[in-house]
Structure formats: structure tokens, C-alpha cells
Amino acid sequence: MSTTKWVLDPTHSEIAFKVKHMMFTNVSGKFDTFEATVETEGDDFTTSKIEFSADTASINTGNADRDNHLRSADFFDADQFPKVTFKAGGFVKKSGDDYTLTGDLTLHGVTKPVTLEAEYGGLLQDPWGNTKAAFSINAKINRKDWGLNWNAALETGGLLVSEEVKFAIELQFVKQ
Numbered sequence: 001m002s003t004t005k006w007v008l009d010p011t012h013s014e015i016a017f018k019v020k021h022m023m024f025t026n027v028s029g030k031f032d033t034f035e036a037t038v039e040t041e042g043d044d045f046t047t048s049k050i051e052f053s054a055d056t057a058s059i060n061t062g063n064a065d066r067d068n069h070l071r072s073a074d075f076f077d078a079d080q081f082p083k084v085t086f087k088a089g090g091f092v093k094k095s096g097d098d099y100t101l102t103g104d105l106t107l108h109g110v111t112k113p114v115t116l117e118a119e120y121g122g123l124l125q126d127p128w129g130n131t132k133a134a135f136s137i138n139a140k141i142n143r144k145d146w147g148l149n150w151n152a153a154l155e156t157g158g159l160l161v162s163e164e165v166k167f168a169i170e171l172q173f174v175k176q
Contacts, residue, residue, distance in 0.1 A: 001041045006133060006173035008036040008052075014170045015054055019143075019162050029061035029070075031084070038173055043123060045091045045133065050103065052086040075148050081108050091118060101137070107146040114141060116169075131175035139167040 015034050018026040034054035041047040056076040061067055071078040088103025099118040104111050121134030142163050143149075 001044075004040045004042060005176040006038040006040065007176055008034070009132070009172045009174050010034065012170075012172040014168075016168045016170075018166045018168070019164070027061060027066075029059060029067075031055065031058050032060050033058035036171065036173075043131075043133075043175075045099075045120065046093060048088075048090045050086070050088045050101070054084045056082055056084055076108060086114075091120070097122070105141070105146075108148055110146045112145055114139060133173045133175070135169075135171045135173075137167070137169040137171065139169070141165050141167070 013034075013036075015031045016028065017030070018028050031054040034052070036050065036052040038045070038051075039049045056078040057071055059067055059070050059076065059078075061070070070076055073080070076084075083106075085106045086103050088101050091099040091101050093099050097120045099120055100115050101118050102113060102115045105114045116137050116139045118138075119136045121136065123131060123133050125131055143165050144163050
């Protein structure tokens with residue numbers, strides 16, 4: 001079977017995250033600049049090789065002061081570590097359209113394995129004749145596992161920023 005290359009459609013994809021702030025509300029954000037490629041045997045994503053990267057300087061929470069702090073050495077250190085990368089093998093089917101995807105996440109110079117929960121949206125042809133595939137992916141990581149340790153204690157005993165980061169990722173790929 002021949003190798004098929006899939007390229008991310010960034011206008012129909014999003015890398016979003018949420019982090020608890022002051023222990024009771026979520027702050028949402030996203031990465032504005034990212035790319036991904038997938039290689040499969042035919043259209044079989046269980047045989048895939050996946051490479052993803054996001055520019056850490058493109059982090060966007062809608063607040064310039066917070067975004068600059070996140071780009072600083074306290075968090076992403078975007079000058080020193082300009083990319084977040086994820087490399088993985090194939091999706092593993094759980095049931096129906098539910099899959100897992102295990103790979104290596106490199107963030108802040110640290111590489112660790114992570115397993116993502118994925119929902120396969122299927123294949124379809126758009127009105128212009130392009131074959132597309134879609135995935136919705138959810139993940140949780142502890143940011144301290146990747147050396148993003150900055151925090152501040154609250155007078156109430158809690159922390160300003162949660163260690164847990166929740167990702168909600170929408171990906172649409174175009175068959176080449």
C-alpha cells in the first residue's frame with residue numbers, strides 16, 4: 001500500500017487550553033501558529049506517523065501582559081524554547097470513533113510520553129474535491145512535569161495557577 005501524506009488545515013484547526021486561575025476559574029488560551037503532518041498507509045490512521053509543532057511565542061490568552069509573562073522564562077521561555085513538539089505513531093482504536101494516541105511531547109526542553117484521547121470525525125470530500133480527515137483530541141498534563149514551575153501562593157492557601165493544563169484540540173487534515 002502506498003504512503004499518503006496529510007497536511008494540517010490551520011484555518012479549520014485549533015490548539016486550545018484551559019488552566020485554573022486562583023483555584024476557581026479557568027483561563028483559556030490557544031496557540032495561534034502551529035503545523036502538523038501525518039503519513040499513513042492509504043487512509044488508515046492506525047498506521048500513521050504524526051509530527052506536530054506549535055510556536056510558543058504565538059500563545060494567546062487575549063491579555064497581552066499575561067501572554068508576555070507566559071512567553072518569559074517563568075513559563076515557556078519562548079526565546080530559549082521556541083517550539084512545542086509532539087511526535088507519535090498510529091492511533092489505537094478503543095471503540096467506535098474513539099482512539100488513543102501515544103507519543104512524545106517536548107515542551108520547555110523536556111520530552112515525556114503522553115497519551116491523548118481522540119475522536120475520529122471521519123473522512124469526507126469538500127466542495128473543491130479535497131479529501132479531509134478530522135480529529136477532536138483531549139488531554140491533560142501537569143505543567144510541572146515539563147519544568148513550567150512558576151507559581152504564587154494565595155493568602156487562602158491555594159495557588160495562583162493550577163499545575164493541570166487541559167487541552168481541547170481540533171484538527172482537520174487535507175490529503176495531499
